Amino acid sequence: MxxxxxxxxxxxxxxxxxxxxxxxxxxxxxxxxxxxxxxxxxxxxxxxxxxxxxxxxxxxxxxxxxxxxxxxxxxxxxxxxxxxxxxxxxxxxxxxxxxxxxxxxxxxxxxxxxxxxxxxxxxxxxxxxxxxxxxxxxxxxxxxxxxxxxxxxxxxxxxxxxxxxxxxxxxxxxxxxxxxxxxxxxxxxxxxxKKYFSSNLDKTDMLRIRTKIETAFAKDALFLDRSLSISSLGKILDEKPHHVSQTFSEFIAESFNDYVNKHRIQKAKKYLHDTKYSNYKIEAIALESGFNNKVTFYKAFTKFTGLTPSAFRKQKQ
Structure with missing residues (x-):
């Protein structure tokens, strides 16, 4: 700019x-x-x-x-x-x-x-x-x-x-x-x-949508879908995409990307800690956790943990 x-x-x-x-x-x-x-x-x-x-x-x-x-x-x-x-x-x-x-x-x-x-x-x-x-x-x-x-x-x-x-x-x-x-x-x-982009959602509606999001992420692990977006999440939840977007920004107080990546990082940490996956390369862990590539995975992992995936694995070992 x-x-x-x-x-x-x-x-x-x-x-x-x-x-x-x-x-x-x-x-x-x-x-x-x-x-x-x-x-x-x-x-x-x-x-x-x-x-x-x-x-x-x-x-x-x-x-x-x-x-x-x-x-x-x-x-x-x-x-x-x-x-x-x-x-x-x-x-x-x-x-x-x-x-x-x-x-x-x-x-x-x-x-x-x-x-x-x-x-x-x-x-x-x-x-x-x-x-x-x-x-x-x-x-x-x-x-x-x-x-x-x-x-x-x-x-x-x-x-x-x-x-x-x-x-x-x-x-x-x-x-x-x-x-x-x-x-x-x-x-x-x-x-x-407020005039053009907001909807008439109240806190009750946003609470309902947040509950559906949390349930879908915990039960169905939607964050593992590498093509997941606001639009596709709206279809899965049977909610309008802009209602889901508003819920993230105003009620969850977290961006969609950060919310998804936070869940993916939690999954990745379990893989890195589990000895069953000790032979998995970092890129494989990234893909298993829902990331599209190693670069995005490294950035998100460092953001949420303060460590690189390799450093985290060594620390756990």
Whole structure:
């Protein structure tokens, strides 16, 4: 998120440079990084949403696919970027419609695609967000979607490069507006949550759901299901997913992931302590306990016990 905010500021500086007289005095960097930086907004937002849901810590190889639009841009416009500064300035001026303008449409299209993708992701994973993160994510997605719509409109209807100043002005005011809103009215999101995200569950209903959760975990060991989610748990309990989510956040006072992992760690500790499983590797213990991989298992085990699984096993031995 820090990188995204920094790139937004850098992008605004690039616009001021490229649309003003500075680009005529110092044409060397004209059009450099402008499109590439803007094409990173959507990917950074999408990855940030993944971090909120999946507690994602590192990028994976598949995440490099987000750079595909930038690579396409380099192949299609790289010859212009490699021109000498003054030559590039003249070339852009003379061939703006047929060479530069298509990439403006390409950028607008890329932003719209990510706006739709982030919106769909937010909707599908809405019950897996922590309550305080859900409204935060909603605000980010709405802001990005609004920006994508505005830049698409300006790309199609603007008469000149300077017309895009309204986009950057609104983007800047939006960022400061949100910051002021959160600073001045810290309960603002709580009001939105009560109006749009909360249900009419009372304590009796949440007590009933908590009892069903505890029974299902103790009797059926649902936490051993590596694909368990709020949605699937709701189906098993015959309860609405958002009711289950609300019960976790407001009544159990623990996130769904922490609740599940805590039970899995208890199971893993029994395996590590039992001599019958002394020949099991740590990864096998992780899978037997309901974790998808060893890395997630190590993080959760260390979080709840203060020891690594290997250290815990040695200590017990």
């Amino acid at each position: 820090s990188l995204l905010i920094a790139l937004v500021g850098f992008h605004i500086l690039l616009f001021l440079y490229g649309s003003g007289s500075l680009s005529l005095l110092y044409p060397k960097f004209r059009s450099w990084f402008y499109y590439e930086v803007a094409m990173l907004f959507g990917p950074l937002l999408f990855v940030h949403l993944q971090c909120l849901v999946f507690n994602k810590k590192r990028l994976k190889l598949i995440d490099t696919l987000h750079l595909l639009p930038i690579i396409i841009f380099w192949f299609g416009y790289g010859d212009v970027l490699l021109m000498e500064g003054k030559v590039r300035n003249e070339y852009i001026y003379e061939n703006f419609i047929n060479r530069t303008m298509p990439w403006n449409y390409f950028l607008a299209f890329q932003m719209v695609i990510y706006a739709i993708g982030c919106s769909v992701f937010l909707y599908l994973k809405r019950f897996e967000f922590r309550n305080k993160h859900r409204q935060y994510a909603l605000l980010l997605v709405v802001a990005y979607m609004f920006s994508a719509i505005l830049i698409s409109y300006l790309t199609h209807y603007a008469d000149g490069w300077r017309d895009f100043a309204s986009y950057y002005l609104i983007l800047t005011l939006l960022i400061f507006g949100v910051a002021y809103l959160l600073f001045k009215y810290p309960d603002f999101f709580k009001q939105i949550r």
